Amino acid sequence: MLASRIFSRGFASSSFQRGAKVAVLGAAGGIGQPLSLLLKLNPHIDRLSLYDIVNTPGVAADLSHINTNSTVTGHKGPEQLGAALKDAQVIVIPAGVPRKPGMTRDDLFNTNAGIVKTLAEAAAKHAPKAHILVIANPVNSTVPIVAEVFKKHNVFDAKRLFGVTTLDVVRASTFVGQTKKTNPENINVHVIGGHSGVTIMPLLSQTGTKFSKEEIEALTNRIQFGGDEVVKAKDGTGSATLSMAQAGARFTDSLLRALGGEKGIVEPTYVKSHVAAKDGVEYFSTNVELGPEGVSKIHDIGPMSDYEKKLYEAAIPELKNNIKKGVDFVNKA
Ligand code: NAI
Numbered sequence: 001m002l003a004s005r006i007f008s009r010g011f012a013s014s015s016f017q018r019g020a021k022v023a024v025l026g027a028a029g030g031i032g033q034p035l036s037l038l039l040k041l042n043p044h045i046d047r048l049s050l051y052d053i054v055n056t057p058g059v060a061a062d063l064s065h066i067n068t069n070s071t072v073t074g075h076k077g078p079e080q081l082g083a084a085l086k087d088a089q090v091i092v093i094p095a096g097v098p099r100k101p102g103m104t105r106d107d108l109f110n111t112n113a114g115i116v117k118t119l120a121e122a123a124a125k126h127a128p129k130a131h132i133l134v135i136a137n138p139v140n141s142t143v144p145i146v147a148e149v150f151k152k153h154n155v156f157d158a159k160r161l162f163g164v165t166t167l168d169v170v171r172a173s174t175f176v177g178q179t180k181k182t183n184p185e186n187i188n189v190h191v192i193g194g195h196s197g198v199t200i201m202p203l204l205s206q207t208g209t210k211f212s213k214e215e216i217e218a219l220t221n222r223i224q225f226g227g228d229e230v231v232k233a234k235d236g237t238g239s240a241t242l243s244m245a246q247a248g249a250r251f252t253d254s255l256l257r258a259l260g261g262e263k264g265i266v267e268p269t270y271v272k273s274h275v276a277a278k279d280g281v282e283y284f285s286t287n288v289e290l291g292p293e294g295v296s297k298i299h300d301i302g303p304m305s306d307y308e309k310k311l312y313e314a315a316i317p318e319l320k321n322n323i324k325k326g327v328d329f330v331n332k333a
Contacts, residue, residue, distance in 0.1 A: 019046025019070065020256055023088040023127070025081075025119050026095025027074075028055035030241035031135060031248065035094060038249035040066050044256040051075045051084035052095070081119075085126040089259065092164075092252060093119055096136035098239040099231050105138040105196040106322065113329045116142045120149035128155035131255060131294050132162065135248055139163040139195040140319060143270055143283055144326030152330070159294040162255070163270030165195045165285045166247035167240060171226040172202045175219055180209060191223065191268050192286050192301055194322065199315045200224045205305040216307060258290030265290045266299070273298050279316050283323055 022039055026032045027050035039048055040063045048063070048070055050056045060074025075084035085091065096112035099105065116136050123130060128150075134142050143163040150156035168191045177184025187209075193201040202223045204216055211219070222229075230240040251267055258265045270285040275298060289297040304312065 020044055020089045020259070021047040021049060021087050022090045022092065022252065022256075023049040023051060023084050023130075025051045025084070025091060025093045026136070028052035028059050029094060030098065030238050031094040031244045033059055034242055034245035035092065035248045036063055036072075037066075038245055039092075039252060040068055040070065040072060042249070042253055042256070043069070044253065044260060045070050047087075048072045049075065049084045049088060051081055053077055078118075081122045082126045085123055085130070088127045088130045090133065090252060090255060091123055091127060091130045092133045092135065092248060093142075094135040094244075094248065095119060096142075098241075099137070099227075100236050101232055103231075105227075106141075106325075108137050109141060109325065109329075112136050112138070112142060113145055113326070116145050117149055117330060120146040121153075124150050124153035124155050128153065129157075129160070131160045131259070133164050133248070133252060133255070134162065135164045135244065137195070138322060139165065139270055140199060140283070140322035141326035141329070144323050145330055147272065147283075148327055148330035157294075158272035159296075161271065162251070162294075163195060163283070163285065164248055164251050165191065165200075165268055165270050166251045167227075167244050168195060168200050168202075168223060169268050170243060170247045170250070172219075172223045175222050175226070176204070176207065176209070179211075179215055179219060189223075190287055190302065192284070193312075193315045194270060194283075194285060194319050196322070197224055197318070198311070199319050199322070201308065201311045201315055203302065203304060203308055205308060206302055220307075220311070255290055255294070258296070259292055259294070261292060263291075271295055271298065275301055276316065276319075279320075281316060281319050281323065284319070 050060045056074035056076045060072045064072040096115045172189035173184040173187040176187050190203045190206050193199045254267050266287050273284040276284040287299040
């Protein structure tokens with residue numbers, strides 16, 4: 001079976017009577033299409049709901065011919081957003097504009113903040129208990145935007161809101177594997193902080209692998225700015241879409257398995273967190289154990305080398321600004 005070769009089938013005790021309904025918002029985009037394809041192959045999904053402002057009928061018709069045991073519906077335009085979201089257990093949001101060469105993720109704020117706010121308002125109204133997975137950049141700010149919107153609707157539950165930082169973890173494994181000439185699938189790097197430039201902090205000292213000072217500096221820089229390699233290579237036509245789709249599908253699969261009762265599933269993700277609260281940072285990514293309600297246990301940062309402590313110090317002011325910008329966008333509008 002195609003799907004079982006890609007996704008694990010281990011549902012310990014399924015809480016989904018008929019499998020989950022997952023909605024993808026921005027499903028016709030560069031990430032949205034391959035992500036929806038991978039989700040169509042996921043055996044834990046029963047209904048796949050594809051929403052965008054363009055082209056979703058075609059994408060849905062195309063995917064609906066794949067012979068996996070789920071139905072696909074396409075929803076186009078704001079008047080169909082409610083139907084797309086109704087009864088969804090998981091909502092994945094890759095809607096929004098991507099970077100062009102020379103842009104930072106923060107440069108996307110003006111366009112994407114409004115898109116994410118609108119989608120969050122609809123989710124708060126039509127699927128207030130859904131788990132929200134935010135891919136749209138700048139993730140450091142769009143996650144607080146969703147939280148503030150949900151708070152305004154009195155439906156916020158920090159256990160159900162995630163910034164998807166999985167691509168940083170995927171890149172970290174790949175780059176370390178290339179450097180050390182080992183299989184990247186067996187390498188696990190704890191990447192903490194946020195999802196932009198210096199706020200991405202790979203804790204290479206926790207991998208158990210020995211690196212030279214030069215390797216640490218080169219790898220850290222490449223993991224922090226790996227997205228720029230893709231933006232540059234695509235030369236104005238977008239940012240990472242295929243690797244992001246894989247990373248987004250991996251995180252969605254991990255969450256669905258945890259919601260279904262499987263134990264011991266840990267993924268780094270950007271959530272409302274206690275770990276950097278002493279430094280005034282409300283949202284932070286560390287390893288998070290996922291469970292039947294979403295976030296089950298937020299792990300601490302763990303030991304950091306002197307070099308990593310400096311990365312942390314450099315990241316904190318930027319993270320604080322990014323978070324404040326998102327919070328203010330909703331509350332000062
Ligand atoms: P894209 O431009 O190819 O696709 C975006 C899609 O969003 C389009 O189909 C567009 O019609 C749709 N859209 C725009 N406004 C919408 C609205 N109001 N409601 C629903 N859909 C709407 O962009 P791409 O490459 O798919 O990137 C999407 C986002 O993901 C960008 O913000 C990008 O920066 C971000 N991203 C995040 C990563 C992460 O690691 N979290 C990695 C790579 C990209």
